[in-house]
Amino acid sequence: MDGLSVGSLYALIALGYTMVYGVLQFINFAHGDIVMIGAWLSFWICARLGWAGNDAPPSLARAAATLLFAMVVCGTLGFLIERLAYRPLRSAPRLNILITAIGMSLLLENVGQLPIVFGTENQGMPGLLPKETLLSVAGVNITLIDVLIIGCSIALMAGLNHLVYSTRLGLAMRAASFDTKTASLMGVNINRTISLAFVIGAMLAAAAGFLYAVKYTNLNQPAFPTWILLGLTAFVAAVVGGIGNIRGAMIGGVLIGLLEKFGTAYVSSSFKEVYVFSILILVLLFKPTGILGSARVEKV
Amino acid sequence: MELLATRARDYRPPTWLAILRGLLGPTIVVLLAVVLQRYSKSLFADEYRVWDDVLLKVGVNVILAVSLNIVNGYTGQFSIGHAGFMAVGGYTAAFLSYYGSFALWGDTMPHGGFLSCVSEPAEFVGRFADTGDAWFLLVLLAAGLAAALAGVVVGLPSIRLRGDYLAIVTLGFGEIVRVLLDSTEGTLSAEEIPEHSWASRAHYLGGPMGFFGQPFYTTHFWVWLFAGVTILTAYRLKASTFGRAFLAIRENEVAAQSIGVSTTSYKVYAFVISAFFAGIAGALYAHQLGNALAPSELCYQKSFDVIIMVVIGGMGSITGSILGAVLVTALPEWLRQPTHVWHVGLAMILVALAFSRFRVSRTVVLMALLTAALELMRFLSLHYEVNLERYRMILYALSLIAFMLLRPQGFFGVYEAWDAVRFWRLRPRGKTAAVGATP
Amino acid sequence: MSSPVPHDMRSSESLKFPKNWSSKPRVWDRLMSHVAARRGLAIMAVVATLAGCGESNSNTPATPGTPAAPAAPSMTPDAPKVPAAPAQGDAAKATDGTKKDDADAKGDTIKVGHYASMTGSEATFGQTTEDGVRLALEEINAAGGVRGKKLEVITYDTQSNAQGASSAVTRLITQDKVVALLGEVASTRSIAGGQVAQQLGIPMVSPSSTNPKVTQIGPMIFRVCFIDPFQGTVMAKFSSENLKLTKVAVLYDKSQAYSTGLNDFFQQAFKKLGGTITTVQTYKGGDPDFSAQLTTIRDSGAEAIYIPGYYNEIASIALQARKLGIKSPLMGGDGWESPKLMEIAGESVEGCYYSNHYAPEDERPEVKTFVEKYKAKHKGEVPGALSACGYDAAKILADAMGRAKSLSGKDIAAALAETKDFKGVSGNITIDAQRNANKSAVVLQIKGGKPIFVASVDPL
Known part of the structure; x- marks a missing residue:
């Protein structure tokens, strides 16, 4: 159950990687840091509004407001990053964008560390959601938070699925990912579409960050390796599921989450990265396009 | 057939002059290393010692950047696991020099001679073969070989992968190396060593604390000798059949394959060569005073640093990699106490002008801006007591992004500093095509 | 340097060099001019890069009057040779020390270096330790300083990595000429910095590196906390x-x-x-x-x-x-x-x-005043153990510097080693033969969101 909820977090983050990869074919290394910003923003707004502290009563409305705030701010941030840093490099070699992304990731981490932004101390996320255990099946506790995380992820992913596969915007996105030039000839506004991919990716990342903060309640400082590893694991999930493929990212995320949990529980807890990266190498060696990444037309 | 016959008929054994010319490079490298070793102590005495330290680090980083350039710049593959190779080399070397020293001399004290006498009483001077010098040379080469072996292992998946996937695999490799090193035990002390067999000593590599106790053999001689060898190899590689194959893969893999370049094996070769030198750099790093050979120091952040060096300098350019290594290594040191840089900036602007044949190009503007920015930073830190160290990483990230936006090909692009001569000779007359490498 | 021995360096090193060494530069020059037309340019470029680097070096120290980079070794015959090894460095250290004494006879402050992780993943450690050090510094200077002079602490960031630590230490010792060092919380970085300090003969006091290997580096490395x-x-x-x-x-x-x-x-x-x-x-x-x-x-x-x-x-x-x-x-x-x-x-x-290391609600007067002063300075925040250790480290160092025969590295280290029953915030500290602090530990229990003192466990 824990594996499922962690997995759905990974899936949410992996979606951002996948969407950007689908349109621009590059790894957005700064994506993991957007998750961090999302998590910290939700803490920040709670602290600002006086909802912090462990005695603050759980409230769904507050949680929803926080989530919304984080998503909106991160969406704007995603838009700005794309507009200012990535768009001018659209025609440059992909490697250059990759390096800009690494630079952007460093920038976000270190700006986050400034005392006037988030500081270098760990912070405790207030318990916005009740810590109830719903039921216990064969020694496995199913908590409300886990259920909410999974539900929230499924809702967001279903929304995204609808957007991509059933709307004109989604059609434009799929067209852009299939062939940018042709799509623009066909009247698709490429710039807007790519911006949109970034904004949606960043919003999903913010949601993941918020859910992460609520689940673990202990926020590591912005430059802590946790955030980078979180992003990397999610990226591995995207690759395993078949990068560029939305449903693949969901499956990959859940798979990696479960694998990690079972690996740490039944084999050894100190080799978490080894499991994740070994499965990546195995998948890449035997099916380099990932589980669902066949030569399908509707890549996004 | 006809061609071959003609070539055979025309073949002349290389003249003495040609052979001498071939030996010139290595000789200069060795001489330079000896000169540095001889004069470094007086050149960097007292308050300049910081820069002695920086120069050593620059040397190691030059090896790393130039070797990474072979994979990333020449072959066009993207490796972000360079620190992993470095770790393999470093730990192999530390293992050999620490436990090997015990087998050779019966203790774990340093046994450096003239070439590696950092932590050795000056009176101890013996024949080359008797001292730690000879042993350290062997250790360095062994470290290179071990890393090269790891290069084969990582290079093999690249048969099926390209681009970003490969990048992630190399990253994963680096992480796996780190986790494995973390799970070893603390280094054995001199009294404990005899109780363990060679095979079981491999389990005592320091763990998370890092390898501890290896002698500090790394001196200017070794660092700059191998930096020179790396540069020379990279330089000659670029002009060789081998290197041309790398470049062909970078430009167009399919086209390269169609003209008979075995792309898979050449990619593995590139990894092996690059890993070999990274391993040596790791060994030098491991034996340098003031470094910690710990898994946490050799994680992906170190790999990113090396990539930044290569990118800032210009992917595919040896001079660029060297420049990148110098900049990235010296900048944090400079930020501790900023000094005037306008003269360096002026020199850079002149170099840039020479490249652009005395027109104000984007590079020249960039250089001028960079110099102005650095001078402004110095001004701020002096007059407003801004602690620049605190904002160091932010500046670093910003300049990286600015670089990518303003001059994505890095300082040198794919050109080398010595290409400037050709630019000079070929003044723009009408539509003279740029000679040299393709952009 | 007390007795400027002209050229002891050349005489000692000429042993290892060929006799005709001095003729080498000429050969070099000729070689260079010979090949300058073609391939030589490549090497020239490298040399130029290095020279450029050297050039920027020369202007680095804060002293504005320093001449340009000494290109020839003959220009710095009287520069004190950096001790190459502890064994051989004793004489050099002594001269170093007298030189330091001369130096601070001119200035009115004594410089002490502090290297800490102010940025990076472990930035909190460095920042809280620094708070403690600064508090101690204020107290020491308010009480008249050390040896009649004000104490000055120069802090450098280690960027939470070992290379940063060692370069910070090198810079503190060689450029800022500190007489002693305080530094690092994380043991890995203390070892990296400590190795440099040991080699350059400057004593270092680690506030809270608890790994036994830290003080095993050599006789210059001390700590004021207990070990793992x-x-x-x-x-x-x-x-x-x-x-x-x-x-x-x-x-x-x-x-x-x-x-x-x-x-x-x-x-x-x-x-x-x-x-x-x-x-x-x-x-x-x-x-x-x-x-x-x-x-x-x-x-x-x-x-x-x-x-x-x-x-x-x-x-x-x-x-x-x-x-x-x-x-x-x-x-x-x-x-x-x-x-x-x-x-x-x-x-x-x-x-x-x-x-x-200590309990904030301990009734001892040292702890009480420390906690009060800290709270007054930091908006009522209760000081953590790292601040206490940083405070103790600075205090013990100042104490030893006051007792030392001179401000040479060796004398300060000797004075540090003699520290006995120092009434620190984190207990009565005695430096033992392994240069570790011998003091009791406290066990705290968390009650009502606050750590409450439960027991004090003495050294075994």
Whole structure:
């Protein structure tokens, strides 16, 4: 159950990687840091509004407001990053964008560390959601938070699925990912579409960050390796599921989450990265396009 | 057939002059290393010692950047696991020099001679073969070989992968190396060593604390000798059949394959060569005073640093990699106490002008801006007591992004500093095509 | 340098060089001019780069009147030779020291260096230690300074990595000419910096590096905190004798030397005292999720869990342990120390124990004044152990500098080694023969969101 909820977090983050990869074919290394910003923003707004502290009563409305705030701010941030840093490099070699992304990731981490932004101390996320255990099946506790995380992820992913596969915007996105030039000839506004991919990716990342903060309640400082590893694991999930493929990212995320949990529980807890990266190498060696990444037309 | 016959008929054994010319490079490298070793102590005495330290680090980083350039710049593959190779080399070397020293001399004290006498009483001077010098040379080469072996292992998946996937695999490799090193035990002390067999000593590599106790053999001689060898190899590689194959893969893999370049094996070769030198750099790093050979120091952040060096300098350019290594290594040191840089900036602007044949190009503007920015930073830190160290990483990230936006090909692009001569000779007359490498 | 021996360097090194060494540059020049047309340019470019680097070096020191980079060695015959090794460096150190004395006879401050992680992943450590050091500095200077002069602390950032630590130390010693060093919390970085300090003959006092290997570097390296073996043993003793526990599980951070060290010694001591370790689980710094390990621990039937980690993970572990229904107390080491732990983990860490350097509500006058002053300066915040250790380190160093015969590295180190029963915030500190601090540890229990003093465990 824990594996499922962690997995759905990974899936949410992996979606951002996948969407950007689908349109621009590059790894957005700064994506993991957007998750961090999302998590910290939700803490920040709670602290600002006086909802912090462990005695603050759980409230769904507050949680929803926080989530919304984080998503909106991160969406704007995603838009700005794309507009200012990535768009001018659209025609440059992909490697250059990759390096800009690494630079952007460093920038976000270190700006986050400034005392006037988030500081270098760990912070405790207030318990916005009740810590109830719903039921216990064969020694496995199913908590409300886990259920909410999974539900929230499924809702967001279903929304995204609808957007991509059933709307004109989604059609434009799929067209852009299939062939940018042709799509623009066909009247698709490429710039807007790519911006949109970034904004949606960043919003999903913010949601993941918020859910992460609520689940673990202990926020590591912005430059802590946790955030980078979180992003990397999610990226591995995207690759395993078949990068560029939305449903693949969901499956990959859940798979990696479960694998990690079972690996740490039944084999050894100190080799978490080894499991994740070994499965990546195995998948890449035997099916380099990932589980669902066949030569399908509707890549996004 | 006809061609071959003609070539055979025309073949002349290389003249003495040609052979001498071939030996010139290595000789200069060795001489330079000896000169540095001889004069470094007086050149960097007292308050300049910081820069002695920086120069050593620059040397190691030059090896790393130039070797990474072979994979990333020449072959066009993207490796972000360079620190992993470095770790393999470093730990192999530390293992050999620490436990090997015990087998050779019966203790774990340093046994450096003239070439590696950092932590050795000056009176101890013996024949080359008797001292730690000879042993350290062997250790360095062994470290290179071990890393090269790891290069084969990582290079093999690249048969099926390209681009970003490969990048992630190399990253994963680096992480796996780190986790494995973390799970070893603390280094054995001199009294404990005899109780363990060679095979079981491999389990005592320091763990998370890092390898501890290896002698500090790394001196200017070794660092700059191998930096020179790396540069020379990279330089000659670029002009060789081998290197041309790398470049062909970078430009167009399919086209390269169609003209008979075995792309898979050449990619593995590139990894092996690059890993070999990274391993040596790791060994030098491991034996340098003031470094910690710990898994946490050799994680992906170190790999990113090396990539930044290569990118800032210009992917595919040896001079660029060297420049990148110098900049990235010296900048944090400079930020501790900023000094005037306008003269360096002026020199850079002149170099840039020479490249652009005395027109104000984007590079020249960039250089001028960079110099102005650095001078402004110095001004701020002096007059407003801004602690620049605190904002160091932010500046670093910003300049990286600015670089990518303003001059994505890095300082040198794919050109080398010595290409400037050709630019000079070929003044723009009408539509003279740029000679040299393709952009 | 007291006696400027002209050229002792050349005479000592000419042994190892060919006799005709001085003729080499000419050969070099000719070679260069010969090949300059073609390939030589490549090498020229490299040389030029190096020269450019050298050029920027020359202007680096703060002294504006310094001439340009000495290109020829003959220009610096009287520069003191940097001691190449401890064995050979004694004479050089002594001269170094007299030179330092001369130097600060001119200035009116004595410089002490502090290197700490002010940025990077462990920035909090450096920042809190720095707070303590600064507080001590204010007190020392308010009381008239050391040897009639004001003390000045120069702080450099180590960027939370070892290379940063060693270059900070090199710079502090060679450029800022500090007479002694304070530094680093993390043992890995203390070792990196300590090796440099040892080689350059400047004494270093580490405020809170607890790994035994730190002071094993050499006679210049000291510390004012206890070491890992002691801390692990203290907790084993406490849990066995005071809490009467027999079954304890261990969960430690495999990627932290600190954590593995404490784990080793805890297990050893606890088994010796007749207890059993039910299960040993590991995690890695930065992991967010510990439920797998905790489930195993829960099923092993342990009465308590020993978790020698840093507070940021402890908070997560405690929260998740309670979620899994583990009610047994958690125990840990000084890495737990942070008000954030109680703030984040709240009720989850209620009733847990940890060993520490000092207890803020200790009734001793040193502690009381320290806590009061700190609170006044930091908006009522209670000082953490790292601040206390930084404070003690600075105080002990100043004390030793006051007692030392001169301000040479050797004399300060000798004075430091003689430190006995120093009334520090973190206890009565005596420096032992291994240059470690001999003092008692305290065990604290978290009650009502605050650490409460439970017991003081003496050195064995």
